[in-house]
Every structure is written in C-alpha cells, then in structure tokens.
Amino acid sequence: MAKKPTPRTKSEIIAALAEAGGIEKKQAAAVYAALLEIAYEGAKKPEGIMLPGLGKLIKQKRPRRKGRNPATGETITIPAKTVAKFRLAKACKDAIVPPKK
Numbered sequence: 255m256a257k258k259p260t261p262r263t264k265s266e267i268i269a270a271l272a273e274a275g276g277i278e279k280k281q282a283a284a285v286y287a288a289l290l291e292i293a294y295e296g297a298k299k300p301e302g303i304m305l306p307g308l309g310k311l312i313k314q315k316r317p318r319r320k321g322r323n324p325a326t327g328e329t330i331t332i333p334a335k336t337v338a339k340f341r342l343a344k345a346c347k348d349a350i351v352p353p354k355k
Contacts, residue, residue, distance in 0.1 A: 264286075267286065268282045269282075293305065296311065297338060305343075306343070307345045307346065308342075308343055308346050309340055309343045310340070310341045310343070311339075312338070312339050312340075313336055313339075314336070314338075315335075316335050317334050318331060318332065318333055318334040319331075320332070
C-alpha cells in the first residue's frame with residue numbers, strides 16, 4: 255500500500271484537513287484561517303499561546319547589542335526588536351526524532 259505524500263502547500267494542507275474531517279474544502283479553509291487568527295492573537299499576549307502537541311508561539315524582545323559589519327569590520331549597534339518564536343512541544347519532538355533508548 256502506497257503512503258500518501260505529505261502536504262507541503264496551503265492548498266494541500268486544506269485538502270488534507272477536508273479529507274480527514276469529512277468536510278468541504280471551504281469549511282476546512284475557514285477552520286485553517288480561524289486557527290491562524292487564534293494563534294496570531296494569542297502570540298501577541300505576554301504568555302503566548304500553547305498549541306497542545308505542537309508547541310508554543312511566543313513574542314520575545316531582543317535587547318540592543320553590538321555587531322560587526324562583515325564587509326568593513328566596523329563595529330555597529332544592532333537595535334532592540336521584538337521577534338516571534340516557536341518552541342516545539344516534547345510530543346512533537348518525539349514524533350519527529352524518537353528519543354534514544
């Protein structure tokens with residue numbers, strides 16, 4: 255029995271969701287869009303948002319720091335900024351790379 259290919263594009267993911275849930279693609283697209291909206295809004299909060307079995311999406315501040323221009327060797331100051339980070343859940347890590355015994 256041949257294994258189905260893993261979805262790689264948004265439309266393939268939506269098609270796989272529709273098939274797995276036994277719903278239409280439009281409904282699956284709405285669910286996908288709602289999940290993204292929930293994740294984006296949750297990530298804006300200080301505690302982030304936990305997606306059980308997948309990981310945690312958080313907003314994190316990076317402080318100002320010193321850097322070096324590789325072309326000239328000149329020392330520069332990299333300004334502080336806010337970035338989004340995703341931390342994988344243990345279940346996700348174990349599913350991708352099983353723990354050594």
